[in-house]
Amino acid sequence: xxxxxxxxxxxxxxxxxxxxxxxxxxxxxxxxxxFWTLLCITALTALAFxxxxxxxxxxxxxxxTEMESQLNITERDSLYKFPAPAVIVDxxxxxxxxxxxxxxxxxxxxxxxxHIGSIIDIDLEKTMNNKNVTVDFQSSHFKISAVTTExxxxxxxxxxxxxxxxxxxxxxxxxxETEMNDLRPSIMLISIDNYDELLADGKESEKSHILIQxxxxxxxxxxxxxxxxxxxxxxxxxxxxxxxxxxSMINDKFKIIEEVRSVPVSSKTPITLSIGVGMGSTDLAExxxxxxxxxxxxxxxxxxQVALKREEGYxxxxxxxxxxxxxxxxxxxxxxxxxxxLIASSGSVLIMGHRNGDMDSVGAGAGLCGAIxxxxxxxxxxxxxxxxxxxxxxLIDRLNDNLTGEEPVFASPEEALEKIDENTLLIVxxxxxxxxxxxxxxxxxxxQVVVIDHHRQVVNYIDNAxxxxxxxxxxxxxxxxxxxxxYFPGVDKLQSYFADVMLAGIMLDTKDFVMRTGVRTFExxxxxxxxxxxxxxxxxxxxxxxxCIQKRSQxxxxxxxxxxxxxxxxxxxxxCIRVASAQxxxxxxxxxxxxxxxxxxxxxxxxNISARSLGAMNVQIIMEKLGGxxxxxxxxxxFEDITVFEAKAKLVGAIDEFIxxxx
Numbered sequence: 138x139x140x141x142x143x144x145x146x147x148x149x150x151x152x153x154x155x156x157x158x159x160x161x162x163x164x165x166x167x168x169x170x171x172f173w174t175l176l177c178i179t180a181l182t183a184l185a186f187x188x189x190x191x192x193x194x195x196x197x198x199x200x201x202t203e204m205e206s207q208l209n210i211t212e213r214d215s216l217y218k219f220p221a222p223a224v225i226v227d228x229x230x231x232x233x234x235x236x237x238x239x240x241x242x243x244x245x246x247x248x249x250x251x252h253i254g255s256i257i258d259i260d261l262e263k264t265m266n267n268k269n270v271t272v273d274f275q276s277s278h279f280k281i282s283a284v285t286t287e288x289x290x291x292x293x294x295x296x297x298x299x300x301x302x303x304x305x306x307x308x309x310x311x312x313x314e315t316e317m318n319d320l321r322p323s324i325m326l327i328s329i330d331n332y333d334e335l336l337a338d339g340k341e342s343e344k345s346h347i348l349i350q351x352x353x354x355x356x357x358x359x360x361x362x363x364x365x366x367x368x369x370x371x372x373x374x375x376x377x378x379x380x381x382x383x384x385s386m387i388n389d390k391f392k393i394i395e396e397v398r399s400v401p402v403s404s405k406t407p408i409t410l411s412i413g414v415g416m417g418s419t420d421l422a423e424x425x426x427x428x429x430x431x432x433x434x435x436x437x438x439x440x441x442q443v444a445l446k447r448e449e450g451y452x453x454x455x456x457x458x459x460x461x462x463x464x465x466x467x468x469x470x471x472x473x474x475x476x477x478x479l480i481a482s483s484g485s486v487l488i489m490g491h492r493n494g495d496m497d498s499v500g501a502g503a504g505l506c507g508a509i510x511x512x513x514x515x516x517x518x519x520x521x522x523x524x525x526x527x528x529x530x531x532l533i534d535r536l537n538d539n540l541t542g543e544e545p546v547f548a549s550p551e552e553a554l555e556k557i558d559e560n561t562l563l564i565v566x567x568x569x570x571x572x573x574x575x576x577x578x579x580x581x582x583x584x585q586v587v588v589i590d591h592h593r594q595v596v597n598y599i600d601n602a603x604x605x606x607x608x609x610x611x612x613x614x615x616x617x618x619x620x621x622x623x624y625f626p627g628v629d630k631l632q633s634y635f636a637d638v639m640l641a642g643i644m645l646d647t648k649d650f651v652m653r654t655g656v657r658t659f660e661x662x663x664x665x666x667x668x669x670x671x672x673x674x675x676x677x678x679x680x681x682x683x684x685c686i687q688k689r690s691q692x693x694x695x696x697x698x699x700x701x702x703x704x705x706x707x708x709x710x711x712x713c714i715r716v717a718s719a720q721x722x723x724x725x726x727x728x729x730x731x732x733x734x735x736x737x738x739x740x741x742x743x744x745n746i747s748a749r750s751l752g753a754m755n756v757q758i759i760m761e762k763l764g765g766x767x768x769x770x771x772x773x774x775x776f777e778d779i780t781v782f783e784a785k786a787k788l789v790g791a792i793d794e795f796i797x798x799x800x
Contacts, residue, residue, distance in 0.1 A: 141185065143682065177182075219237055221240060221632060222235075222279075222304035223236045223302065224304065225267060226253050226300075235621045244257075248679065262481050264283050272557075274529050276308070279306055281305075282305070285485075287309035298440035318380055321379065321570055322424070323414060324377060325412070325414050325430075326376075326428045327412050347408070355393065358393045361385075363382055385416065391454045394442065394443060397410050400434070411444075413431030413434070414443060415430075415431060427447070430505075431444040431445060431446040434451060437593065437594030437607055438456060453758075466620065469606075469621060472621060473621045477625065482560075483561065483686075484517070485564035486509055486517070486562045487519055487583070488563075490502050490566050490568065494567075497567055497613045498567035500615045501615040501642050502520040502634070503547075503718055504615065504639035506590075506635075507631055507632060508628055508635070511631060512628075517659070519546065521549075521579060522548075532641055538632040551574065553581040559584055562585045564587045565587065566590065567588060567592070568599060569594055569598040569599055570592055570597060586601060587602055591609060591616070606621075612646055612658045613653075615642030615645065616642075619661040633671065635668075637671060641660055643661065643665075652751075653768070661715055684712075684714040686717075696734075700793075701732045701733070702735060703728055705734075706737045706781050706785055707737070708736045710738075713780060716738070722736045725749070739781055742779075743777040746760065746763065747773055748760050750770050751770065756772045760772035
């Protein structure tokens with residue numbers, strides 16, 4: 138029966154029943170016999186309607202059942218032959234069904250009972266919780282969508298999930314995106330390190346010949362990578378290279394920084410380059426800005442390296458040589474004049490070093506404090522030190538003894554914090570890393586900041602300084618301060634004990650004028666001697682207790698040699714372990730065939746590593762891989778919530794990675 142006929146039948150049947158009931162009740166009083174006759178006719182009509190309705194409903198149910206079965210077959214057949222891969226997995230990720238396309242495009246073998254994770258690298262939990270996840274498989278790229286349904290077992294009442302994973306091939310889009318990224322241009326800024334100093338004594342013809350060789354090397358290197366090179370000045374160049382060729386340069390570790398050292402120069406120091414690369418930016422303007430920041434970072438880390446800046450951070454290549462000392466002091470004089478003006482316009486001056494301050498940090502700060510008091514007698518000047526975590530207590534005690542009856546030089550972080558106002562000048566010495574300052578609260582509260590540091594620039598450097606005096610070739614912060622205060626009026630009146638502490642800082646970082654010393658180092662020491670620094674008294678500041686000497690001997694005895702590196706471990710957390718570890722690290726360099734030394738030790742704050750070298754191995758790069766930093770010949774790192782043996786394993790891994798990168 139068709140739909141229209143069935144509807145008409147229902148309407149007519151209902152109408153007959155209504156009419157029969159109405160007629161029966163209308164004659165009920167006048168003719169009772171006829172009333173019962175009509176009522177019987179109505180009942181028979183209703184019964185006939187119900188019989189026909191029941192039969193029709195059975196036919197309809199049969200029709201719907203057959204249609205549902207046919208639809209299920211059609212859906213299953215369509216999904217099985219669907220051109221995109223699809224699988225159904227259970228709660229455990231086991232494949233219980235898959236279609237033909239999955240066999241043809243993803244997995245050619247029988248996949249029933251196989252875990253989906255053994256076929257394709259997929260985070261199943263993440264996939265089920267998200268609308269889609271992109272995965273790479275062989276040379277294809279798929280976006281996977283998941284649909285999960287519940288299935289209840291009627292007997293056990295257990296609920297299990299079945300998940301349909303639908304694979305959408307987006308390889309064309311990914312390949313197009315990769316191609317567009319490869320074609321995106323990046324900016325390179327190239328600078329010859331210390332060009333003026335290296336070629337100052339050469340003849341004009343020699344300078345021209347050297348520059349021509351450098352230019353030829355750069356042109357050849359850029360031609361190999363299909364780049365454009367333009368000369369900005371005698372020592373600076375600008376290049377544009379597509380990202381795909383920058384990646385090729387990364388693979389060869391920017392070999393140009395090695396090749397340029399082969400250019401012969403009259404001086405004993407080879408030519409080196411600093412290169413800044415801006416990559417992955419949205420446009421050329423941003424890429425150029427990235428390149429400038431990267432070049433500043435490369436030069437701030439001592440030059441002879443490549444700094445590559447992306448949106449997510451920096452990456453470094455090279456940097457295996459020492460920074461080249463600059464003979465000119467023009468920059469120092471300019472900094473001294475600018476610093477004098479800032480001090481004169483400030484109501485108070487605070488000087489602060491790094492956490493766990495040493496003799497260089499405290500010596501440079503205290504010496505600068507004494508010079509500022511002569512320069513500006515009415516200005517409140519204090520050196521901020523945390524005595525609970527300081528390695529220069531002998532120096533602090535000696536200076537306090539000499540200042541008996543005078544205004545103390547040192548203040549605690551709490552005391553200094555109370556003195557900070559809008560006119561306070563904060564001078565940070567011996568670090569440019571905002572994460573290891575002696576007091577982060579003081580740094581955050583200060584409106585004006587000056588940085589005087591000799592460590593290689595870190596990624597998280599103090600970037601809001603009004604004066605950033607950074608010389609990575611300098612031996613120590615004390616040397617830099619000694620050079621600056623020479624331009625302060627009346628500095629010849631500085632008391633000799635301030636000269637002592639600065640000389641102690643220089644001696645600490647140069648290992649008694651053996652490491653990282655240049656002409657300017659000895660000039661600074663001579664200036665301090667002129668102010669009355671006493672070498673014997675300074676040497677007495679380095680005296681050790683019997684316990685420290687014994688601990689140092691234990692560390693030396695426990696040393697192991699690994700890839701020309703001496704490694705010692707101590708888990709005792711002794712009071713003198715910081716001093717003993719630094720001295721042991723220095724002494725281990727005297728072992729035959731040792732290029733670097735590392736001492737791993739525990740303190741109340743966590744696990745520490747002191748690293749030293751004689752220049753053959755760049756310990757700064759190794760420590761940076763562990764979250765630390767420092768110099769090529771002296772660096773450190775710190776850890777929390779790990780053991781000394783776990784720290785040793787991390788160190789060994791960093792050494793292996795360093796050796797692999799330079800080989």
